Amino acid sequence: xxxxxxxxxxxxxxxxxxxxxxxxxxxxxxxxxxxxxxxxxxxxxxxxxxxxxxxxxxxxxxxxxxxxxxxxxxxxxxxxxxxxxxxxxxxxxxxxxxxxxxxxxxxxxxxxxxxxxxxxxxxxxxxxxxxxxxxxxxxxxxxxxxxxxxxxxxxxxxxxxxxxxxxxxxxxxxxxxxxxxxxxxxxxxxxxxxxxxxxxxxxxxxxxxxxxxxxxxxxxxxxxxxxxxxxxxxxxxxxxxxxxxxxxxxxxxxxxxxxxxxxxxxxxxxxxxxxxxxxxxxxxxxxxxxxxxxxxxxxxxxxxxxxxxxxxxxxxxxxxxxxxxxxxxxxxxxxxxxxxxxxxxxxxxxxxxxxxxxxxxxxxxxxxxxxxxxxxxxxxxxxxxxxxxxxxxxxxxxxxxxxxxxxxxxxxxxxxxxxxxxxxxxxxxxxxxxxxxxxxxxxxxxxxxxxxxxxxxxxxxxxxxxxxxxxxxxxxxxxxxxxxxxxxxxxxxxxxxxxxxxxxxxxxxxxxxxxxxxxx
Numbered sequence: 106x107x108x109x110x111x112x113x114x115x116x117x118x119x120x121x122x123x124x125x126x127x128x129x130x131x132x133x134x135x136x137x138x139x140x141x142x143x144x145x146x147x148x149x150x151x152x153x154x155x156x157x158x159x160x161x162x163x164x165x166x167x168x169x170x171x172x173x174x175x176x177x178x179x180x181x182x183x184x185x186x187x188x189x190x191x192x193x194x195x196x197x198x199x200x201x202x203x204x205x206x207x208x209x210x211x212x213x214x215x216x217x218x219x220x221x222x223x224x225x226x227x228x229x230x231x232x233x234x235x236x237x238x239x240x241x242x243x244x245x246x247x248x249x250x251x252x253x254x255x256x257x258x259x260x261x262x263x264x265x266x267x268x269x270x271x272x273x274x275x276x277x278x279x280x281x282x283x284x285x286x287x288x289x290x291x292x293x294x295x296x297x298x299x300x301x302x303x304x305x306x307x308x309x310x311x312x313x314x315x316x317x318x319x320x321x322x323x324x325x326x327x328x329x330x331x332x333x334x335x336x337x338x339x340x341x342x343x344x345x346x347x348x349x350x351x352x353x354x355x356x357x358x359x360x361x362x363x364x365x366x367x368x369x370x371x372x373x374x375x376x377x378x379x380x381x382x383x384x385x386x387x388x389x390x391x392x393x394x395x396x397x398x399x400x401x402x403x404x405x406x407x408x409x410x411x412x413x414x415x416x417x418x419x420x421x422x423x424x425x426x427x428x429x430x431x432x433x434x435x436x437x438x439x440x441x442x443x444x445x446x447x448x449x450x451x452x453x454x455x456x457x458x459x460x461x462x463x464x465x466x467x468x469x470x471x472x473x474x475x476x477x478x479x480x481x482x483x484x485x486x487x488x489x490x491x492x493x494x495x496x497x498x499x500x501x502x503x504x505x506x507x508x509x510x511x512x513x514x515x516x517x518x519x520x521x522x523x524x525x526x527x528x529x530x531x532x533x534x535x536x537x538x539x540x541x542x543x544x545x546x547x548x549x550x551x552x553x554x555x556x557x558x559x560x561x562x563x564x565x566x567x568x569x570x571x572x573x574x575x576x577x578x579x580x581x582x583x584x585x586x587x588x589x590x591x592x593x594x595x596x597x598x599x600x601x602x603x604x605x606x607x608x609x610x611x612x613x614x615x616x617x618x619x620x621x622x623x624x625x
Contacts, residue, residue: 114182117175120155120163132173140174149175152184208265209255212244219245243268251279257286264296270303270388277386278399280320284310291315304390311397322386323398325379326371333404339365351408354415374414375407495560499567503550510550511543513573516581521546540582568604572611575600 153168153175165172166188175183206214215230224230227242234241246268247258254275257263263271263286275282288306289299291313299306311322323332330351331337338344351367352359376396379385384400398404448455454462503509515521521541526534541549550570557563575597579587601608 114184115155115163117172117180117183119161120153120165120172120183120185122165122169122172132170137170137174137177140170141177144171144175144178144180149180149184152186154188155185156188207259207261208244208247209259212247215241215244216248246272251275251282253279253283254286257283257290262286262290262295263299266297267300267303270300274386274388277383278320280318281322281386281397281399284316284318284320287316288313304388304393304395307388308395321399321401323401323404325376325385325396325398327368329366329368330408331366333369333401333408335401337366347408350412350416354412354419369408369411370415371407371411372414375411378407378410379403491560492557492563495563496554496557499554499563500551502567503547503554507547508543509570509574510546511541512579512587513575513577514550514570515540515546516577516579517573518549521549538581540586568607571600572604572608576608576612 149171151168151171153172154166155163156166157163163185172183215234218224218234219230222233224233226238227245228238230236230245231238231241243265247255247265250258250268250271254263254271258265258267271282271285274285285303285306288310289295289302292302292306294302294306310316311324330348334344334347337348339348348364348367351369352364355367355370356363376385379398379400380387382400382403384398384403385396386399387396388394398407445455453459523539525537525539527537529535550566553566554563557566
């Protein structure tokens, strides 16, 4: 009885591994070596499943990991159970619920399972393997991706959830989709990060370094002509003609460098052609969209089409603009006629006649003004308005010389500076002088002008400010704070020439300089 219940064993060398039978495709070496050590100590815990062949050998159905470890452990025979169903199906059912298959392995197993049981819907497959319909669909759709993309998903470099992003791109270009996967791996974008940064990855792809076998990527709708004509040469007659056509079609004003490598602007007609030809790779994400043409020959054809289309459009635009200008011209003429008719009805002069009448009136008025000013020059009237006149002239002078007071009065008028004394430990005081601002000095000068009681006093106030501005030593303040009056060297020279005698009377004798000792 014991012999009847014993697990059968066969020579391990009689067992063949058939790739299509096992969903698992990766067997890490370290894990196999650990399992081999366990088998050496305790033996095989669970038999492997095999299917007997007519020639007396066996195909491995389930347990390839245990089988490989047993060989490493040096077993000559191995315990088996015989399979009577589909090997792929049995392997799938064994492995799928262990969550140790990669998404592509799982997808391959599901496909074989569906074919074995004639299951035509994801719902029916899911019911058989006890998985949700959407889970089955997500895995089965992975097999529609190119193998070059599947290998990145199988390796864990790209998440299976990226399939909806990669599918429309792969339908146009398997190479482009694989390059995106390679770029994500290069950038280190794994899992959700690959999906979150997919738009950035798509846009950066043409400029990314380190990629291999990069496909043609011509960014649309705008790109340089040299991206399509790789050997673009201004000296080449054919290229020169194409450049000139592009400039005429797409440029209003030619900027530096454009005459050697102009930009081309495709529009919907050309983009639709590229899409219909299956050479336009697109990605749309919210308000973001980006697209590339992956066929340089077709791109050149589209360049010629765009130039032809834009040339016709510009000619039509020029015609419409000419019509518009004619309409404006006619409208202005009509407006002028209407205005003339209205003036005639009101008995008004034309603009030309009105301008002539205004000029004649101005001449007569100015002549009368000259006579009145001459009559105004009487002793009594001069005396009556003398102070007001002096203040007017003084304020106008200050308006034109806003730095005047700040250049001189701030250094000479006690009211416009404050002295802060700080006692020193060794005796005496340390003085800190703060001067009024330019605006405060100007306000003080205007106040003095307004308070003057005679034209002589006004002249004295203004002259004092001018003399202080010319003579004051502005080194009392740092250079960054020194106002720059008088406005020019010529103005200062004129003051020194006209008021030379008075400046000499006002200018003090130079005090003895205090010699500063150099610091040791």
